[in-house]
Amino acid sequence: MIRSRAHWATAGLAVTALAGLSACSAGAAPGGSTDAEATGPVTIEVWGWNAETGEQVAEAFNEAQDDVTVKYVLQASNTATQTNFQNAMEAGSGVPCLVQGFAPLTTMVVNGWAQDITEQVEPSADLYNAGALAAAQVDGKYYGLPSGSDGQFYIVNQKTFDKYDVEVPTTWDEFVDVGRELKKHDVDVTNLAGEDPSGLMNLAQQAGAEWFAIDGDQWVVNFTDEGTLAAADVFQQLIDEDLVSNQTYMDKPALYKYFDSGKMASTTTQWWSLTGYQTGFPDSSGDWAAYPIPQFSDAAEPVTPGRTLPSFVPEGCENPEAAVAFSDWLTTPEAIEAGRNEETGAVGFPVQIPDPSAYVEEVVPKDFFVDDKAAGEEIVAAQERVIGKFELGPDYDAWFPELQDQWGKAVAGEITLEEALTAVQEFVAADLESKGISYTVAE
Amino acid sequence: MSVNTHDNHAGLREPVPGSPHDRRPGGGASPRGHTPRGHTPRGRIPRWNWRTAQSVKGASFTFPFLAGFALFVLVPVGMALRESVYTTKSTGGLGFGGQTVSFAGLDNFAAGLVDGPFWAGMLRVFLYALVVVPLTQVLSLALALLLDAARRRTAARFRIALLLPYMVPGIVATMVWIYQYSPTVGPLTPFFEMFGLDVNFFSSSMVWVSMGNLAVWGAVGFTMLILYGALQSVPHEVFEAARLDGASELRIAWSIKVPFVRGSLVLTSLLSIIGTLQLFDQPLLFRAVTPETITRDFTPAMMIYDQAFKVGNLNYATALSVILALVVGVASAIIYRFTNREES
Numbered sequence A: 001m002i003r004s005r006a007h008w009a010t011a012g013l014a015v016t017a018l019a020g021l022s023a024c025s026a027g028a029a030p031g032g033s034t035d036a037e038a039t040g041p042v043t044i045e046v047w048g049w050n051a052e053t054g055e056q057v058a059e060a061f062n063e064a065q066d067d068v069t070v071k072y073v074l075q076a077s078n079t080a081t082q083t084n085f086q087n088a089m090e091a092g093s094g095v096p097c098l099v100q101g102f103a104p105l106t107t108m109v110v111n112g113w114a115q116d117i118t119e120q121v122e123p124s125a126d127l128y129n130a131g132a133l134a135a136a137q138v139d140g141k142y143y144g145l146p147s148g149s150d151g152q153f154y155i156v157n158q159k160t161f162d163k164y165d166v167e168v169p170t171t172w173d174e175f176v177d178v179g180r181e182l183k184k185h186d187v188d189v190t191n192l193a194g195e196d197p198s199g200l201m202n203l204a205q206q207a208g209a210e211w212f213a214i215d216g217d218q219w220v221v222n223f224t225d226e227g228t229l230a231a232a233d234v235f236q237q238l239i240d241e242d243l244v245s246n247q248t249y250m251d252k253p254a255l256y257k258y259f260d261s262g263k264m265a266s267t268t269t270q271w272w273s274l275t276g277y278q279t280g281f282p283d284s285s286g287d288w289a290a291y292p293i294p295q296f297s298d299a300a301e302p303v304t305p306g307r308t309l310p311s312f313v314p315e316g317c318e319n320p321e322a323a324v325a326f327s328d329w330l331t332t333p334e335a336i337e338a339g340r341n342e343e344t345g346a347v348g349f350p351v352q353i354p355d356p357s358a359y360v361e362e363v364v365p366k367d368f369f370v371d372d373k374a375a376g377e378e379i380v381a382a383q384e385r386v387i388g389k390f391e392l393g394p395d396y397d398a399w400f401p402e403l404q405d406q407w408g409k410a411v412a413g414e415i416t417l418e419e420a421l422t423a424v425q426e427f428v429a430a431d432l433e434s435k436g437i438s439y440t441v442a443e
Numbered sequence B: 001m002s003v004n005t006h007d008n009h010a011g012l013r014e015p016v017p018g019s020p021h022d023r024r025p026g027g028g029a030s031p032r033g034h035t036p037r038g039h040t041p042r043g044r045i046p047r048w049n050w051r052t053a054q055s056v057k058g059a060s061f062t063f064p065f066l067a068g069f070a071l072f073v074l075v076p077v078g079m080a081l082r083e084s085v086y087t088t089k090s091t092g093g094l095g096f097g098g099q100t101v102s103f104a105g106l107d108n109f110a111a112g113l114v115d116g117p118f119w120a121g122m123l124r125v126f127l128y129a130l131v132v133v134p135l136t137q138v139l140s141l142a143l144a145l146l147l148d149a150a151r152r153r154t155a156a157r158f159r160i161a162l163l164l165p166y167m168v169p170g171i172v173a174t175m176v177w178i179y180q181y182s183p184t185v186g187p188l189t190p191f192f193e194m195f196g197l198d199v200n201f202f203s204s205s206m207v208w209v210s211m212g213n214l215a216v217w218g219a220v221g222f223t224m225l226i227l228y229g230a231l232q233s234v235p236h237e238v239f240e241a242a243r244l245d246g247a248s249e250l251r252i253a254w255s256i257k258v259p260f261v262r263g264s265l266v267l268t269s270l271l272s273i274i275g276t277l278q279l280f281d282q283p284l285l286f287r288a289v290t291p292e293t294i295t296r297d298f299t300p301a302m303m304i305y306d307q308a309f310k311v312g313n314l315n316y317a318t319a320l321s322v323i324l325a326l327v328v329g330v331a332s333a334i335i336y337r338f339t340n341r342e343e344s
Helices: A004-021 A054-064 A078-091 A105-110 A118-127 A130-135 A158-163 A172-183 A198-206 A226-240 A252-260 A271-280 A320-329 A333-338 A357-363 A372-384 A396-411 A417-435 B002-013 B050-060 B063-083 B107-113 B116-149 B152-167 B170-181 B188-193 B207-232 B236-244 B249-260 B262-277 B281-286 B300-311 B314-343
Strands: A042-048 A068-074 A153-157 A212-215 A218-221 A266-269 A288-291 A439-441 B086-090 B099-103
Touching: A042 A054, A042 A078, A042 A320, A054 A068, A054 A320, A054 A333, A068 A320, A105 A396, A118 A320, A153 A158, A153 A372, A172 A226, A198 A226, A218 A417, A226 A396, A226 A417, A252 A271, A266 A271, A271 A357, A288 A372, A357 A372, A396 A417, A396 B300, A417 A439, B063 B314, B086 B314, B107 B314, B116 B152, B116 B207, B116 B249, B116 B262, B116 B300, B116 B314, B152 B207, B170 B207, B170 B281, B207 B249, B207 B262, B207 B281, B236 B249, B249 B262, B262 B314, B281 B300, B300 B314
Parallel strands: A042 A068, A218 A439
Antiparallel strands: A153 A266, A153 A288, A212 A218, B086 B099
């Protein structure tokens, strides 16, 4: 947690939250139960850890309409939100009506925390893009609020590419070839942090992998399907031929220095990382260019990986429609404007709406890209193609550390990625067994 | 150490004690000379004689501590024990239907006793302790002896400086050292390069050294302070006698000072062993730099954390905690018994 992945994730979530996820919850809405009909607005509590703009967005919402009053309860962090939320659920009182997602949605469902809000969400589905709607569902029902995922795109150090006369890859096979080409000049095509398997998860998602599927009353576990093995193959070649570096996110100054040195030619990324790059890459700023993320050559249509932790309405909230109303309002231009950070002057990129192109200029940092306009277009395009959903099953928290362990060994060359994935699959099976959850391992 | 100071004062005041006896608390330190003969509280609490009243009054000073101890130690231990004999399972299907808790007896303990990764972690920290604990003690003792030999004013300055690492929270210290170790931005790699050494503190083979160095750095100040405190209580006339007999400073340190602080050494060793067996935050952070070496169940405490907060098996995690506590308790008892016997 403490590991860098969480770092990135937290940073991303904090920003995402201001775009649209700020959770809400309808704690002890006093007028809610019996004689509420004619009286004043419904009051709901929204829990999240968006210290920058959470409250100002809630205030703007309260001013904009008279039906719902949102009280934004600022939590210290992702972990603090989880702790306080679990306590409230245990106590059965003070349960909020909207909570910023602190864990994958299916985990919320398995723990009995998220309520089915299909009825409330469906009428306003038009407000959201397909990825946001997909991410909010488990087993075909909405247990989460539609939440935008940050679409992945690909940035390259154009100067390095030009210097060695290398073409920017459009497929993952080309990507590996580029790695071989650059290696001749002692340049790494990208960095694979040993502690962070999210790159593998993203690539597997892009390749159409399905680690967990629901078949009637049981889970179908498959960490070695065609898509996953295709993704693993890309990384395996990079590792075997030593085409990548393995710097840790924990040592961020070192990582940025290395990214900035021109010795690392490219990386996949998402919009919220850009500001950090701009300040962290003093030397190479201005040399970078954005491109679509490489595709698998047999892909039917281009897709971009991207996942999210949707906000949800807890069980026990009596006003789910109020939570959904707030979430819907967050897609409006006035809400996005209300989320403008007073200090930095930046708005959050509204990744949940169908067309965020009007706001992209705001998230492209100045003087980082060779061509700001082209970069903006790539960011929007990545958003349009984002998959959003990648089912992580009922015990993500249990198996993710195991995946980290196995990924670390594979990146260090101790085992192959296929062996690593098989080991994770065995771990998942054993864990589901011990938890009494029905499953089958796909052949 | 308050014990030692007490002995010291008693020793200085009373001319009797010649031999270097290091008494444990409760031995000789009774409230001598404080008999309040004048005002017996006979009127207020008629049923008690003054001795009982005195004891009750004295004992009452411990109530705030006992209340805290009960609330934050005994009650949680009780709850943990209860938790450890149950098992929580999903009601089946996709796992969406809630959970059932059932009594499992000692199943969790039975599973824990044969849990390979758990005991592998235990062996790991045990071997690590074999190196780190003696190293810490020896270094601290050396520093304490040097400080003791220095003039008081000089000693005071160094004492603060040496204690500084102990004041830095463990997580912060680890972060600081991770940057020191960093092969790219840290100062240590170029430093060793000056001598033609290519040292990568983040590599799998070096991670033990990296963590051990950090642990020693953090613990030396505290241990040194305790030993230094104990050294202050050595009666100075013993040194004078030794010097008159022609003993060198080195001989005095080895034959008089070290035996005198043996009791404190036992204490600091025990604290050090307990801390090492519970090794947690350092490997947790170093996990990011060598994930292929430091797995999620690398030490017993890490495994317990993983079981409790990642896997979500609180019942099993508490059972493992109890086992770890027992191991630490047994290890402490053995060392205590062993060193005490040597003393007598």
